[in-house]
Amino acid sequence: MRKIYYIARKEIYHILRDPRSLMIVIAMPVLMTFLYGFAINMDIENIRLAVVDYDRSTESKDLIDAFYSSTYFSEPRAAVDQGDSEAILKSGDAHAVLVIRPGYGEALRTGREFALGMFIDGSDNNIAAAVQNYSQGLLLTSALELLPAGQVSGGIRLTTQVLYNPDLKSAQFFVPGLIALILVMISALLTSITIAREKETGTMEQLLTAPVTPVQILIGKIIPYVFIALLDGALIVVIARIVFDVPFLGSHLLMLLYSLIYIGASLALGILISSLVQTQQVAMMFALTATMLPSVMLSGFIFAIKNMPPVLHGISYIIPARYFVRIIRGIMLKGAGAEALIFQGLALVGLMLIMMTIAARKFKMKVA
Amino acid sequence: MSESAVTIDRLSRHFGQFKAVDDISLTVEQGETFGFLGANGAGKTTTIRMLTGLLLPTSGVGTVAGYDVFTESEQIKRSIGYMSQKFSLYPDLSGRDNMRFYGAAYDLDSARITRRIGELSERLGLAEFLDRPSGALPTGWRQRLALGVALLHEPRILFLDEPTSGVDPVFRRRFWEVLYELAAEGVTVFVTTHYMDEAEYCDRISIMHRGRIVELGRPFDIVRQHGQANLEETFVHLISAEESRNA
Numbered sequence: 001m002r003k004i005y006y007i008a009r010k011e012i013y014h015i016l017r018d019p020r021s022l023m024i025v026i027a028m029p030v031l032m033t034f035l036y037g038f039a040i041n042m043d044i045e046n047i048r049l050a051v052v053d054y055d056r057s058t059e060s061k062d063l064i065d066a067f068y069s070s071t072y073f074s075e076p077r078a079a080v081d082q083g084d085s086e087a088i089l090k091s092g093d094a095h096a097v098l099v100i101r102p103g104y105g106e107a108l109r110t111g112r113e114f115a116l117g118m119f120i121d122g123s124d125n126n127i128a129a130a131v132q133n134y135s136q137g138l139l140l141t142s143a144l145e146l147l148p149a150g151q152v153s154g155g156i157r158l159t160t161q162v163l164y165n166p167d168l169k170s171a172q173f174f175v176p177g178l179i180a181l182i183l184v185m186i187s188a189l190l191t192s193i194t195i196a197r198e199k200e201t202g203t204m205e206q207l208l209t210a211p212v213t214p215v216q217i218l219i220g221k222i223i224p225y226v227f228i229a230l231l232d233g234a235l236i237v238v239i240a241r242i243v244f245d246v247p248f249l250g251s252h253l254l255m256l257l258y259s260l261i262y263i264g265a266s267l268a269l270g271i272l273i274s275s276l277v278q279t280q281q282v283a284m285m286f287a288l289t290a291t292m293l294p295s296v297m298l299s300g301f302i303f304a305i306k307n308m309p310p311v312l313h314g315i316s317y318i319i320p321a322r323y324f325v326r327i328i329r330g331i332m333l334k335g336a337g338a339e340a341l342i343f344q345g346l347a348l349v350g351l352m353l354i355m356m357t358i359a360a361r362k363f364k365m366k367v368a
Numbered sequence: 369m370s371e372s373a374v375t376i377d378r379l380s381r382h383f384g385q386f387k388a389v390d391d392i393s394l395t396v397e398q399g400e401t402f403g404f405l406g407a408n409g410a411g412k413t414t415t416i417r418m419l420t421g422l423l424l425p426t427s428g429v430g431t432v433a434g435y436d437v438f439t440e441s442e443q444i445k446r447s448i449g450y451m452s453q454k455f456s457l458y459p460d461l462s463g464r465d466n467m468r469f470y471g472a473a474y475d476l477d478s479a480r481i482t483r484r485i486g487e488l489s490e491r492l493g494l495a496e497f498l499d500r501p502s503g504a505l506p507t508g509w510r511q512r513l514a515l516g517v518a519l520l521h522e523p524r525i526l527f528l529d530e531p532t533s534g535v536d537p538v539f540r541r542r543f544w545e546v547l548y549e550l551a552a553e554g555v556t557v558f559v560t561t562h563y564m565d566e567a568e569y570c571d572r573i574s575i576m577h578r579g580r581i582v583e584l585g586r587p588f589d590i591v592r593q594h595g596q597a598n599l600e601e602t603f604v605h606l607i608s609a610e611e612s613r614n615a
Contacts, residue, residue, distance in 0.1 A: 010461070209421065
């Protein structure tokens with residue numbers, strides 16, 4: 001125990017005496033939170049919408065007003081040819097075309113079922129997804145409001161509400177992903193680099209000629225990073241709460257518990273990487289590839305996992321961040337309890353054990 | 369328990385097909401200063417790594433301080449001090465902090481660590497350099513500091529892998545004076561070097577070539593046996609003879 005304590009204390013000295021690592025540890029999470037929160041705004045507004053109105057009723061005019069009076073949609077750049085929806089999209093004058101077939105007003109008045117048409121320019125899939133979401137929301141709320149008095153259908157009022165993130169604010173999606181990203185980077189990247197540094201400079205070898213076991217060295221070196229990762233996680237949550245109004249509905253204790261599990265899995269990844277490489281440079285590239293890329297692209301942080309091609313979908317199952325993004329969103333945005341997140345927790349523990357086993361085997365082979 | 373500090377009998381270490389150390393045997397007595405010579409890549413460092421518990425041999429028998437290199441590396445580590453050819457202390461920590469850290473690694477209590485730091489800094493003339501970051505020290509001082517760390521737990525056997533490479537002659541001389549003092553106190557010194565004048569200071573030497581020991585004995589005897597003027601000539605003569613035999 002005393003040796004582990006001294007190794008951990010030495011590691012803290014290393015961190016404190018190297019201003020660069022201090023910068024990475026404290027400034028990077030803060031910087032990235034602001035960057036993601038402010039600079040990358042996924043809230044898409046002023047989508048240019050063309051309307052082709054064949055109905056020309058009071059109801060259809062009200063519907064068009066409802067669309068244009070929202071902040072999401074605006075009128076097309078140029079007056080559009082009323083006939084050809086495809087030509088409108090091709091010209092780029094509008095991102096989407098709403099087609100109101102004749103009979104809309106009639107259907108609304110008589111309470112019949114009616115289908116409106118919407119053509120969406122799919123070449124920018126972010127905008128396309130936004131148009132779908134926004135217009136569906138608009139139709140469901142506005143169309144019902146537009147019902148003439150007395151036509152309110154009995155008890156079966158269709159009420160929809162976009163749950164958890166009613167305004168679809170980006171910060172609420174980004175912050176959980178950002179926590180997952182920062183924690184894996186601190187835990188896996190920094191530990192793999194610091195272990196590789198001891199190998200590269202020969203201090204690992206010197207230390208192993210003393211009566212110290214590799215396990216003691218690893219545990220001692222890891223401990224400071226567990227605390228740094230937790231501190232960074234807390235820092236991001238505080239900034240998210242204060243600056244970006246991201247809610248924290250669930251239990252802080254549960255969050256801490258799951259964060260520790262996730263940090264454990266990330267550290268296992270870092271140790272695994274350091275068991276495969278000899279220099280800091282290689283460790284850094286390896287760790288960046290193994291943490292940053294998959295944690296951003298395949299975790300559901302930015303791109304929805306369910307829309308991925310089968311291969312990437314399969315790969316996402318071995319990315320720890322995939323589970324942790326779900327966990328944080330569950331705890332922070334939905335106030336989910338432990339029972340709802342058991343699968344994710346077990347998956348992380350499983351991943352951690354697998355990576356630890358491979359790393360341990362790798363290390364034994366080297367000594368033997 | 370054998371009386372010898374190091375015994376090696378038919379020890380080998382293979383890396384795949386490559387025989388880094390090929391069937392070597394030698395014995396080093398307690399208190400002896402033993403020079404372990406050979407060209408680069410001859411297998412010296414591999415041998416030292418096996419004797420210090422960093423690497424398991426492929427086959428053969430070896431004991432260090434009476435402990436088996438296969439099964440008792442923990443006891444071996446407590447009995448030996450090791451200094452590698454690369455400066456391998458923490459450059460961002462001061463000499464004193466490096467020593468404190470290694471003291472803890474060797475399970476010394478803090479009173480003993482403080483006492484040893486005092487003794488060693490006096491013996492090695494380190495006092496004024498002890499509180500600077502060790503990475504900022506000139507090479508000679510760094511090597512002395514590394515020797516201080518290796519001696520912290522008062523080991524009976526010292527393994528030095530090219531301890532004086534890149535150090536100026538005055539520092540080398542002073543370094544060897546310390547080694548002599550240690551030998552006089554009964555510490556066994558097992559040292560590799562490329563400097564033939566240093567090898568001549570040793571009680572006995574071995575010369576390694578391609579994983580095998582090609583010569584073993586007192587420096588003076590070896591020189592005379594081969595009819596050469598000095599150890600340097602003998603070394604070159606031996607290695608080129610081996611090279612042409614293998615060609």
